[in-house]
Structure formats: C-alpha cells, structure tokens
Amino acid sequence: MQGGSGMSKVSPIRAVNDFVVKFANVNGSGSASANLLFAKAILRMGVPVAPRNIFPSNIQGLPTWFEVRVNEAGWRGRRGGVDLMVAMNPQTWDEDLKEIEPGGYLFYDSTKALPASKFRDDVNAIGMPLTAICNREYSDARQRQLFKNIIYVGALSTLLEIEPETIAELIGEQYKGKEALLKPNVQAMHMGRAYAENNLDWPLGVRVRRTNAVGDRIFIEGNSAAALGCVYGGATVCAWYPITPSSSMAEAFARHCKRFRTDPASSKARYASVQAEDELASIGMVIGASWNGARAFTCTSGPGISLMQEFIGLAYFAEIPAVIFDVQRGSPSTGMPTRTQQADLLSCAYASHGDTKHVLIFPQDPKEAFEFAALSFDLADRLQTPVFVMMDLDIGMQEWLCDPLAWDSRRHHDRGKVMSFQDLESGKEFGRYLDVDGDGIAYRTYPGTHPSRGSYFTRGTTKDRYAHYTEDGATYVDNMQRLLRKLETAKQYLPEPVRRKAGAPTRFGAIYFGSTAPVMDETLAALESQGIHLDTLRLRAFPFHDAVSDFISEHEQVFVVEQNRDAQMRSLLINELVIDPGKLIPVLHYDGTPITARFILREIGEKLAMFNVTPLRKVAP
Amino acid sequence: MTYLAKPRLHHPELPKNKLGYTHRDYEGAVSTLCAGCGHDSISGAIIQAFFELELPPHRVAKLSGIGCSSKTPTYFLGNSHGFNSVHGRMPSVLTGANLANRDLIYLGVSGDGDSASIGLGQFAHALRRGVNMVYIVENNGVYGLTKGQFSATADRGSKSKRGAVNNDQPIDLVLLALQLGASFVARSFSGDKAQLVPLVKAAVLHRGAAFIDVISPCVAFNNHAGSTKSYDFVREHNQAVNRLDFMPTHSRFGAQAAQGARRLQPGRSYRGNKLPAAARRCGRDRHRTVVRTARCHGFACGTQHRRHSAQRIARSRARSRRRRAGEVQRVVALSAQVLDAVTCNSSSPRTRGPRGV
Numbered sequence: 001m002q003g004g005s006g007m008s009k010v011s012p013i014r015a016v017n018d019f020v021v022k023f024a025n026v027n028g029s030g031s032a033s034a035n036l037l038f039a040k041a042i043l044r045m046g047v048p049v050a051p052r053n054i055f056p057s058n059i060q061g062l063p064t065w066f067e068v069r070v071n072e073a074g075w076r077g078r079r080g081g082v083d084l085m086v087a088m089n090p091q092t093w094d095e096d097l098k099e100i101e102p103g104g105y106l107f108y109d110s111t112k113a114l115p116a117s118k119f120r121d122d123v124n125a126i127g128m129p130l131t132a133i134c135n136r137e138y139s140d141a142r143q144r145q146l147f148k149n150i151i152y153v154g155a156l157s158t159l160l161e162i163e164p165e166t167i168a169e170l171i172g173e174q175y176k177g178k179e180a181l182l183k184p185n186v187q188a189m190h191m192g193r194a195y196a197e198n199n200l201d202w203p204l205g206v207r208v209r210r211t212n213a214v215g216d217r218i219f220i221e222g223n224s225a226a227a228l229g230c231v232y233g234g235a236t237v238c239a240w241y242p243i244t245p246s247s248s249m250a251e252a253f254a255r256h257c258k259r260f261r262t263d264p265a266s267s268k269a270r271y272a273s274v275q276a277e278d279e280l281a282s283i284g285m286v287i288g289a290s291w292n293g294a295r296a297f298t299c300t301s302g303p304g305i306s307l308m309q310e311f312i313g314l315a316y317f318a319e320i321p322a323v324i325f326d327v328q329r330g331s332p333s334t335g336m337p338t339r340t341q342q343a344d345l346l347s348c349a350y351a352s353h354g355d356t357k358h359v360l361i362f363p364q365d366p367k368e369a370f371e372f373a374a375l376s377f378d379l380a381d382r383l384q385t386p387v388f389v390m391m392d393l394d395i396g397m398q399e400w401l402c403d404p405l406a407w408d409s410r411r412h413h414d415r416g417k418v419m420s421f422q423d424l425e426s427g428k429e430f431g432r433y434l435d436v437d438g439d440g441i442a443y444r445t446y447p448g449t450h451p452s453r454g455s456y457f458t459r460g461t462t463k464d465r466y467a468h469y470t471e472d473g474a475t476y477v478d479n480m481q482r483l484l485r486k487l488e489t490a491k492q493y494l495p496e497p498v499r500r501k502a503g504a505p506t507r508f509g510a511i512y513f514g515s516t517a518p519v520m521d522e523t524l525a526a527l528e529s530q531g532i533h534l535d536t537l538r539l540r541a542f543p544f545h546d547a548v549s550d551f552i553s554e555h556e557q558v559f560v561v562e563q564n565r566d567a568q569m570r571s572l573l574i575n576e577l578v579i580d581p582g583k584l585i586p587v588l589h590y591d592g593t594p595i596t597a598r599f600i601l602r603e604i605g606e607k608l609a610m611f612n613v614t615p616l617r618k619v620a621p
Numbered sequence: 622m623t624y625l626a627k628p629r630l631h632h633p634e635l636p637k638n639k640l641g642y643t644h645r646d647y648e649g650a651v652s653t654l655c656a657g658c659g660h661d662s663i664s665g666a667i668i669q670a671f672f673e674l675e676l677p678p679h680r681v682a683k684l685s686g687i688g689c690s691s692k693t694p695t696y697f698l699g700n701s702h703g704f705n706s707v708h709g710r711m712p713s714v715l716t717g718a719n720l721a722n723r724d725l726i727y728l729g730v731s732g733d734g735d736s737a738s739i740g741l742g743q744f745a746h747a748l749r750r751g752v753n754m755v756y757i758v759e760n761n762g763v764y765g766l767t768k769g770q771f772s773a774t775a776d777r778g779s780k781s782k783r784g785a786v787n788n789d790q791p792i793d794l795v796l797l798a799l800q801l802g803a804s805f806v807a808r809s810f811s812g813d814k815a816q817l818v819p820l821v822k823a824a825v826l827h828r829g830a831a832f833i834d835v836i837s838p839c840v841a842f843n844n845h846a847g848s849t850k851s852y853d854f855v856r857e858h859n860q861a862v863n864r865l866d867f868m869p870t871h872s873r874f875g876a877q878a879a880q881g882a883r884r885l886q887p888g889r890s891y892r893g894n895k896l897p898a899a900a901r902r903c904g905r906d907r908h909r910t911v912v913r914t915a916r917c918h919g920f921a922c923g924t925q926h927r928r929h930s931a932q933r934i935a936r937s938r939a940r941s942r943r944r945r946a947g948e949v950q951r952v953v954a955l956s957a958q959v960l961d962a963v964t965c966n967s968s969s970p971r972t973r974g975p976r977g978v
Contacts, residue, residue, distance in 0.1 A: 237720045239713075272720040277746040281713040284706070284743070288717025291704060292682070292725075296717065310707050447682045447702035447718070448725050455679060457695060459705040469695075 010103040010122040014205035017047045017072035017213075019083040021156075024096045025149075026089050028060030034149030035066035036399070037170055038156060043219060044166045045210045048074045048401050052394070052594060057244065057337040063092045072213045076365070076401060077519030080598030083206050084160075086152060088130075093118065105204055107156065126200055128155055133195065147188040154192025159200065161207045164193060218404050222395035223299075225366035225405065226325060227252035229373025230297055231260055234413045235323070237296035238273045239285035244337045245393040246299040246327035250275075253299075279304035283311040283322065290321040291458060293446040295377045295413075297323035302331040302344050305351065312386050313352025314460045316483075319433070319442070321380035321416070324348075325373070325389045327396040330592040339592030340393035342514055343564035348388045349542055349572055355480065359490055360388045360542040364517035367402040369395055372495070374407075381416035383490050384441060392563070394515040394594040417443045424453040432456040432467040433479060440486030487543050494541035497548055500524075502533035508608065509555035511548075511584075513539040513569065515594065516561050522597040523604070532608060534559070542572065549577045552584070557611065559604055561587040563595055638675040647672045649699040653692070659811035659837030659852075660690055660759045664697045666814050667728070667757075670821035671698065681726045682718055686711040686740060689766055690732035690759035690837070698728075709740025712747030712756070719752055726825060727754040734764050737773040737792045744794070748801040748830045755824045756832045758794055759811070761839040762850040769842030780847030798832045805831035810855055811838070 013019070021038075025031035032053055039051040050069040056062035069079060084105040087096050100106060102122040108114075110127025119125050130152060134144040157164055168186050175182040196202055227249050230238070240250040250273065257271040272289075276282035282298045289296035300308070305326055315322045328344045330336025348360055359379060363369040372389055380387045417437075419430055424445070430453060433442050442465075445454035456467040462476045463469055470476075512520045517538055527534060537551045552558050552573070560570040567586035574581050587603045589595040635643040647668040652661050671678065678700040685691035687708035694703045706714045715729045729747075736744040736758050747756065762775040769782050773792045780786055798806045805827040809817045817835065824831035836855055838844050844851045 237717065239717060239720075274716070274720065276713065277742055280710060281716075281743055281746065284710045284713025285717030285720065287706075288684075288704070288714035288719075289721040290717075291714070292718040292721035294717075294721030296721070311710065314707050445702075446722075448680050448722070451677055451679045452700055455700050455702050457703040457705065459703075460707060461705070 012105070012124050012205040013083050013101060013103040015083065016207055016209050017070060017211065019070050019206040020079055020081060021068045021070065021084045021086065022082040022096070022099070023066040023068075023086040024089045024092050025064050025066065026091070027056050027058060027062045027064040029088075029149070030146045031064070031088065031149050032066060033174075034153050035068070037150075037167065037174070038153050038162075039068045039399075040170055040219070041157070041162050041167045042068070042070055042208050043214060043401070044170065045163060045208055046212045046214050047072055047208055047210075048076070048213055048217075050076045050078070050398075050401065052078065052398050054593065055338050063089050065092075070208065072211060074213060074401070075518070075522040075597070077516075077522055078594050078596040079522070080596035084204070086156070088148075088152070097123070103205075105206070107152070107159070124204075126159070126204075128152070128195060128200065133191065137191065147184070150185050150188040151192035151195075154189035155196040155200070156192075157189070158193045158196035159202045159204045159207075161203045161209070163210070164189065214401065216404055217401050219399050219401055220366045220405075221248070221252075221397060221399050222363070222366040222369040222391055223249035223327065223397060224252040225370040225402075226299075226363075226373040226389065226391065226396070228256050228405065229370040230323075230377075231256045232370075232407055233295065233374035233377040235295045235297050235377060236261070236271045237286070237289040237294045238271075238298070239276050239282040239289070239296065240274075240298050241276050241279045241282050241300065241304060243279075243301045243304050245329055245340075245397045246301050246304075246325060249299040249325060249327065249396065279307040280311065283308040283315075283324070286322050286324075287311060287315050287320050290315075290380070291447075293418075295321075295323075295381070297325060297376070299325035299327060301327050301329045301337075302347070303334065305344055305347055309352045312358070313354060313356055315386045316352065316356045316358065317354075317460055318458050319384040319444070319483075320458070321377075321384055322386040323376045323380050323389065324386060325391060328390065328392040336592040338393070340515070340594055341563050341590055341592065342390070342392055342516070343566075343568065343590065345390070345562075345564070345568040345572060346566075348390065351386075351388075357484075357487055357543070358386050358388055359383060359487070359494065360390050361495060362390050362513040362540055362542075363395065364514060364538065365395060365402055366400045367405060370405045375495070378414040378416075379490075379493055382414050382441070382493055383486060384416060384444060385486070385490075390514060392515050417441055419443045419445050419449070419454055421450050424450040430454050430456075431465045433463060433482070434465040435482050435485070438485075439489040440482045440484070441489060442482075491541075491543055491545055494543075494545065497540055497545055497551070498538040499547065499551060500536045500538075502535050503528055504533045506533040506535055507556040508533070508559070508611075509535045509537065509551060509557070510559040510561060510587075510604070511537050511539060511551070511569070511573070512561040514563075516563060519595050519597050519600060520561065523600040526597065526601055527604065530605075532605070534604070539569070542576075544573070544576055548573070549579075552577065552579055556583075557585055558583060559585050559587050559607070561589075561595075561600060563589050565590045638672055640675050640677060642672065642675075642678070644668065644672050646700065647678055647698055649694070649696045652696045654689060654696075655765075655839075655841045657840040658689070659761060659835075659839070660693050661696070662811040662814065663757065663759055663817065663835055663837055664693050666811075666817040666821055668697045669814070669818045670825065673818070674822055674825060676726065676825070680724075681728055682715075683728045683730065684711050684715045684718065685730045686732070686735035688732040688735045688764070689761075689839075690730055691735055693759070694728075694730055709735050709738070710743055711735065712740065712743035712752070715754055716747055716750065716752050719754065723753070727752070728825075729754055729756045731756070731758050732772075733758060733760040733762060733774040733794075734772040737794055741773070741792070745797065745801055748798055748803040748832060751802070751804065751830045753829060754831065755821070755827075756830065757821075757824075758832075758834050759837040760794070760834050760850070761837050761843055762791075762848070763839050763843040765839050765842055769839075776849040779849040780845070782842050782845055782848075784847075794832070794834045798834075803832045804829035807832070808834045808836070810836045810859060812852065812856065813859070 023035045039049045042049050048071055052067045054065040056064055081101045082099045083101055085096050085100050087108045100123050105124045107126045109130040111129045111131035130148050134148045138144045157167055167189055171185045230253055238250055238253045254273040261271040263270055279300055286296040286298045326344050328341055330339035330341050331343050361372045363372045376387045376389050435442055461469055464475050562569045570584045570586050573579055585607055589599055631645050637643050654660055678698045681698055681701040683694040683698055683701050684704040685694050711729050711731055715727050719727055760774055762772055764770045771787045775787045776791050795806055795808050805824055807820050809820050820833055824833055838850055838852045
C-alpha cells in the first residue's frame with residue numbers, strides 16, 4: 001500500500017455483483033475501449049452491467065470518465081456514488097476522491113508517491129506502479145499509454161475476481177485477424193494480473209461472481225438500434241449533418257443499409273444516405289423525399305432542431321411526412337455537446353413560428369428506440385406531419401442491456417392515405433386538403449401518378465381544400481381547425497402511456513419519460529421497500545393520451561421527473577391538459593449527467609416529507 | 622401573359638404533339654405577376670420547350686423557393702406536381718425528391734434573391750452534387766415582392782428605382798456554377814425566346830445538373846435608367862452572334878415519353894453551330910476568362926466549353942450509336958447575350974440513390 005493510507009477506518013464495502021466502478025481517465029488515451037472490455041467481461045460472466053461513457057467535447061487531453069454499474073438485479077440506470085474509483089487522471093483526483101463511498105476503494109497509479117493529504121482515511125487505497133511497469137516493459141510512448149489501460153484491467157480482474165479467460169476471449173474477438181495486436185494485449189492483461197496477485201490484497205470486498213442473470217438480453221447502443229428500426233420501418237432516405245450525439249445514428253443507418261439494402265443481383269444501393277451541407281438542407285431533403293413518396297428521416301440534436309424550424313413549419317402546414325430523431329444533449333446553444341438532457345421538449349413540441357404542434361414519441365431505451373423508429377414512419381405517413389423521436393445522449397450513445405429486438409414478419413408498413421392511379425382513374429374525388437373521413441387527414445398523391453388527375457401544388461401559404469392559394473380568413477380557420485382535428489386523431493395511433501399501480505392505495509403519483517424510466521424503476525422499488533407508495537405513469541407520446549389527464553386527476557399530487565431546468569414536460573402538461581400547476585411537483589436533474597436513482601429518491605423523499613408534516617404537539621395550558 | 626381568365630374552349634385544330642397534347646396542356650394557371658414581367662416570358666419558354674420535347678407533363682416535378690420567380694411554377698405545367706418550398710431552400714427539397722424517385726424530370730425555378738442571397742449555400746451544394754435537374758434562375762437583380770431592394774446579383778454602380786446606388790460586388794451565378802462543376806451552364810435573356818426555348822430543351826435532356834441564368838427584367842422595380850437589368854439596357858448590350866438550335870438526330874423519344882419514362886439518355890457531345898471557331902473550342906479556363914472579360918467591358922460574349930476534342934466526340938458518338946439505339950444528339954450553338962454562356966463538362970455526375978422508391 002502506497003501513500004501511507006492502506007486500509008480505511010470504515011469497514012470496507014462488501015458486495016457481490018452489486019457495485020459501481022468508475023474510471024477517471026484522460027481523453028484520447030485509449031481508455032474507453034479498455035474500460036468497455038472490463039464491462040463486457042463482467043457481462044460475459046452473466047452479470048448485468050450498465051456502462052456509461054462520460055466524455056468531453058474534444059479529441060485529446062480533457063478529463064473523461066467511464067462508469068460501470070455492476071448489478072445482478074438488472075437495474076440499468078445510474079445509482080449514484082462510486083464503490084471503486086480507478087483514478088488515472090491527476091487533473092480530477094480531488095473530485096474523484098470525494099465521490100467514493102465511505103468504505104470504498106481507490107485504485108491508483110503509485111509510480112510517484114503522493115502525500116497523505118491526497119487520500120481519505122475512510123477509503124481503501126490500492127496503489128500499483130502502472131507507469132513504472134509500462135516504462136520498464138515498453139519503449140514506445142504510445143504503447144506505454146495503451147497497454148497501461150489493459151494492465152489495469154488485468155489487475156482489476158484479479159482484485160474483483162473477473163475470469164481472465166473471459167477477458168482473453170473478448171480480446172480475441174476484438175483483434176480477430178490481427179494477431180500482432182492480440183498477443184501483446186493478452187500478455188499485458190496477464191502482466192497486470194501477476195502484479196496484483198503478488199503485490200496486492202485480493203480479492204476486494206466488492207467482487208464479481210459468475211451467474212446467469214443476463215439471459216438472452218443483448219447489449220446495444222440506442223443510435224444503432226434506432227437506425228436498425230429505420231431500416232425495418234422502410235426508410236430509404238437519410239439526410240443528415242454531423243452533430244454529437246446523433247452522428248453515429250446516421251452512420252449506423254448507412255452501415256445497416258449497406259448490409260440489408262444492397263441489391264444482391266446488381267450490388268446497387270437501394271437507399272440513399274446524404275451528408276447534407278447543414279441541417280436546413282438535411283430537413284429539406286427529408287421533406288422533398290417524403291413528398292415524393294419515400295420514407296425519409298434525419299437525425300440531429302438541439303442546435304439542428306433550431307436550424308430546422310422554418311422547414312418544420314412548412315411540413316406541418318403543407319402536411320408532409322417527416323421523421324426527425326432528436327438525440328438531445330446539454331443545451332442551450334452549444335451547451336454541453338457530450339452530455340445528456342431532455343431539454344428540447346418545448347422546442348420540438350411547438351417547433352416553428354405560428355400555431356404549430358407536433359407529434360413526439362419518447363423511447364426509454366435502445367429496444368424502444370428500435371420499435372419507435374420503425375413506428376415513426378407509419379405515424380408520419382398516416383398523419384402526414386413531422387414526427388419527432390425524442391432520444392437523448394444517454395440512450396443514443398451508451399450501450400444498454402435490452403431484451404432482444406423483435407420484428408413481426410407479418411407487419412406491414414402503413415403508408416397512410418395515398419390515392420393511386422387506379423383510385424384517380426376510377427373517378428374518386430381528390431382534394432389534397434379535403435377531409436373526406438372526418439379525421440382531419442386528407443388523401444395525398446405522389447408526383448407522377450396520373451396524367452390528368454391528382455396533381456396539386458404544395459405550398460407553405462394558405463390554401464383551400466383543393467390546394468388552391470387563398471387568403472380567405474374562413475378558409476384559413478377551417479384548415480387550422482382540421483389540423484387540430486388531425487392531432488386529436490393522432491392520439492389513437494401513438495404509443496399509450498404505461499401506468500403502474502403502487503402496492504397500496506396512494507394519493508401521490510409520478511410522471512416520467514425517456515431515459516429517466518430505467519432509473520425510476522429502481523427508485524420505485526426502493527421507495528416501496530421504505531413503505532412509500534407512488535402510482536406512476538410513463539409518458540410515451542405527445543399529444544397526450546386521455547389516460548394522462550385521468551391519471552393526474554386521480555391523484556392529489558403528481559411528481560414530474562425530467563432532465564431539464566425549466567420543467568418543460570410539466571409545462572406541456574399544464575398547457576395542454578389545463579392542469580392546476582400546484583398539482584404538478586417538478587423533480588429536475590439537469591447537470592448533464594444521467595439522472596440517478598439516489599437523486600430521485602432524495603428529491604421525492606424530501607418533498608413527500610413536506611406533505612406529511614406532523615403538527616407539533618401543543619403544550620397543555 | 623394575360624390577366625384575363627384563360628378560355629376553357631380551345632380551337633379544335635390546335636397542333637398536337639406526338640403524345641396528343643396541345644400547347645394548352647402544358648400551361649398552368651393565369652399569372653398574377655405584373656404585366657410585362659420577364660418571368661412570364663420564361664414560363665412561356667418552359668411551356669414551349671416541354672410541348673416541343675413531347676414530354677408528358679405529369680412526369681415533371683416543378684419546385685421553387687420564395688419570391689416572384691418562385692410563384693411561376695403555378696403558371697406552367699398545370700398537370701405536374703408543384704412544390705413552393707421555403708426561401709432559398711428549393712435545392713434541398715429538389716435533391717430529396719430526386720433521391721426518392723429517379724424517374725421524374727426535376728425542374729427547379731428560383732430567383733436571384735432566392736439563389737444568390739439567402740439560398741447561395743443550397744444553390745452551390747446542389748450543383749456540387751450534380752443533382753439531375755434543370756435549375757433556372759429568373760434573374761432581375763431586385764426583390765420584387767418586397768418592393769425593389771437590391772439582390773446579390775445587382776451590378777455595382779447600378780441604381781435602384783429610388784436612386785440608391787449599389788456599392789456591393791454582384792455574385793455571378795454562371796461563374797459560380799462553372800466553378801462548382803455543374804455539367805450544363807447557360808445564361809440567357811427572357812426577351813429572347815428563340816434562344817431560351819432550345820436552351821431549356823437542351824437542359825431538360827441533359828443528364829446532371831443543368832443551370833440556366835435568365836436575365837429577366839422587373840418592370841415594376843428595375844426597369845429604369847441606371848438599372849443594368851432593364852429591358853433597354855439588356856437589349857442595348859445584347860449582341861447576337863448566333864442562333865441556338867436544338868435537334869435530336871434520332872431518338873426513342875416518343876416511345877419513352879409514352880411509357881412515362883425518364884428523361885432521354887443524353888448524348889454527351891455538343892457541337893457548335895455557326896459558332897466562331899475561337900469560341901467553339903476553348904477550355905473551361907478560357908471560357909471563364911471570356912465571361913470575365915465580357916463583364917469588365919460590359920458587353921456580351923458567347924462561348925462554349927467542352928472537354929472533348931472533335932475527334933473524340935466523333936468516336937464516342939459512333940460508339941454510342943452502335944450501343945444505344947436511344948441516343949440523342951444535341952446540337953447547341955450560341956448566340957450572344959448579356960454574358961451568356963453554355964458549358965458542358967464531359968462528366969455527368971449523378972446523385973446516388975434508390976430508383977423509384
């Protein structure tokens with residue numbers, strides 16, 4: 001033990017398959033892949049993990065963290081707190097040290113001795129001279145850096161009893177066909193193990209034990225799952241502009257398409273993925289392609305949504321399908337580009353000038369991102385309007401353990417109301433904005449369908465039911481009313497909210513959505529174990545289903561848990577459902593990191609305590 | 622164009638093209654632009670070109686941005702789907718439409734404000750990508766709908782109707798298009814239908830990005846002394862050195878059109894007709910120089926750029942004839958207009974995408 005610390009005064013944390021490891025590294029040092037290797041090795045041992053790469057918006061030099069939650073119960077959200085800190089970044093040493101739970105562990109590079117003031121007496125310090133080992137073993141500077149990561153993974157595998165064979169197997173998969181890289185990596189891992197076995201006290205109080213809690217679940221990033229959903233949903237056109245954290249979705253779409261949408265006979269691409277010059281062009285291309293009969297989407301983040309506003313209004317008013325994936329990030333402005341938030345709710349719900357309102361859907365994890373991605377194209381075609389799939393960085397760019405993605409091969413794409421050549425030929429009346437079915441949705445035609453019938457002029461100006469330009473007030477009002485009717489119709493097609501009854505009757509409820517959901521699952525279980533009961537409702541779409549107002553009216557107080565400063569979902573609920581604002585209590589987390597179970601527990605616990613005030617006993621006169 | 626409602630009854634012996642369509646079948650609604658507007662003449666030229674090309678109107682998608690020029694798609698090809706998008710963003714919508722269906726003809730109509738000011742970025746990128754389209758800018762140097770402000774193509778030193786002098790350099794869309802690699806670039810004048818109609822026809826049959834900048838005077842706000850885009854100024858500075866002609870040598874044109882098929886397989890070779898030898902053979906750089914010189918001197922010049930040598934053209938033409946029955950030989954010659962130019966790069970870049978989604 002280095003640094004004069006050794007074992008802590010507090011008894012060390014003891015836990016099997018239930019702890020949080022956090023790696024503090026320097027960005028650009030190759031640590032992320034080693035840390036993911038660590039997480040995957042535990043997963044291979046049948047223990048669920050939830051990794052989170054918390055990275056800076058630069059290429060090299062700034063602090064970066066990688067948190068791995070090991071949890072046999074399968075909670076996928078962040079818990080809060082750290083049991084084992086792997087402190088590899090001197091820049092952040094002090095704040096990293098603070099985060100460790102009392103009785104927790106600090107694993108650090110002990111090549112240079114640190115003063116006792118740099119340690120905590122309630123934390124177990126485990127020093128390993130990583131730099132010295134690397135300098136001894138490797139001559140190349142880059143190798144010294146990269147292998148350092150693998151060496152600490154090796155040492156940790158001894159300390160936590162992670163099977164070395166499993167790590168070797170993963171390294172083998174990673175460097176398949178690259179023998180020159182495979183062997184040295186395995187060697188480095190064993191070097192780390194050997195040092196730990198001979199010089200450190202092992203195993204630690206926290207450790208991994210092989211079990212079978214993963215089952216057939218898969219490990220996947222939301223962006224990749226959503227992109228696959230687009231392929232299954234029949235999307236053939238993707239127009240996008242690079243922006244973190246959505247770029248990997250467009251890239252995944254191109255990758256999936258190359259595999260699934262290349263014509264085997266001619267090897268021609270049956271899809272188009274265009275990197276546009278900006279977000280204005282990308283949404284323009286989506287609108288042009290959708291107008292012309294393709295299923296098209298763009299993926300972006302907050303700044304992109306801001307740039308797309310004018311076009312979104314056009315698509316709303318001219319009634320052109322468009323699917324927009326908003327992988328939300330820290331905002332406003334450039335904000336925290338590599339951090340997560342749910343702060344684009346209002347800018348998407350009411351995007352563009354004038355009276356507009358849009359369909360939003362909220363997936364909770366990659367599996368739902370896949371399902372909602374496919375669904376979004378049906379919704380856009382059916383409703384002939386923009387549809388926003390509201391993801392966030394936490395869903396999009398982190399790997400999540402999910403149930404396997406499933407697709408019903410009997411499922412057909414709903415292309416909505418489109419008049420064919422036969423329909424027009426048979427003399428069916430065509431009015432582009434004529435509400436023949438009373439649901440607010442009119443029939444459209446694709447360009448080039450019929451020589452003399454069904455053509456119309458698409459415009460952002462006011463038009464009558466037959467798409468003729470007009471500035472007549474009554475006609476304008478008639479059209480705007482129909483658009484409202486259409487959004488009312490939308491509710492029946494949107495994913496319904498998920499309600500959950502508490503174990504006992506309660507006057508309190510909680511509403512949440514998106515990436516907060518997996519954290520809420522854990523929070524509710526914890527509250528329940530404390531005897532606190534909450535009915536919950538997970539929102540999955542906007543405009544709100546009638547069940548949402550029912551839920552609110554059935555409870556005295558309803559917590560609205562969300563990841564932004566201004567309680568945007570709460571505002572939407574108050575505004576759209578005409579709710580007494582006092583009834584909705586905001587629970588807000590918006591520092592850019594994903595919300596934690598402990599945070600929600602504390603917030604709800606404190607607020608509930610306020611409602612359950614016991615009056616002080618009056619002193620008898 | 623007229624402000625009177627169009628008669629519904631037509632002369633029974635109106636000439637029909639091979640598809641059985643009359644000129645009227647290519648018209649649209651009655652124009653609501655000012656009487657004498659250059660844009661209406663361009664609409665007329667488009668109607669004429671499509672009638673003569675014998676293309677089924679419904680296989681054309683016409684797209685525009687915002688402005689006087691962007692209103693014109695209402696006034697031609699009434700049986701085509703039209704799309705009046707947002708200001709300066711027509712190129713992206715057209716590109717998207719093109720990605721969805723490669724079998725239609727895409728006609729983008731824009732103005733100098735729409736393309737050279739607010740939409741310069743999208744203009745550039747659509748040409749850079751070589752989107753298969755005809756892109757017409759109806760260039761009058763002013764914003765008409767907002768009552769006569771200068772646009773980015775207004776010449777330096779030219780005067781607004783109120784007498785203000787434009788101090789900024791103009792953007793020359795033709796030079797820009799050349800630099801960006803458009804494979805067909807031309808400049809013409811709304812007042813010269815004899816030149817404009819064959820140009821539009823050639824552009825429609827061109828495979829790749831075809832750009833035509835048409836000087837189109839604004840009678841309401843830019844037709845006064847001191848303007849360099851008035852009818853008088855353009856006519857004065859318009860020196861015809863040639864007449865344009867267009868003739869497909871042999872084609873499956875009718876058959877393809879009847880099937881509602883895509884535009885014709887283009888012949889990639891161009892031949893000058895009665896064009897001065899010097900102008901006929903000049904490289905792209907020379908071409909640019911000629912256009913620039915013309916700008917400095919303020920008078921017109923006609924030129925053509927092509928990459929193939931005459932010998933190579935002959936060889937490739939023979940090859941094409943052997944291989945493709947549907948080859949069309951385009952003959953484009955030039956007359957001089959205010960800085961008019963036609964260029965044809967040998968390559969015909971195309972956007973990538975699915976065919977007929």
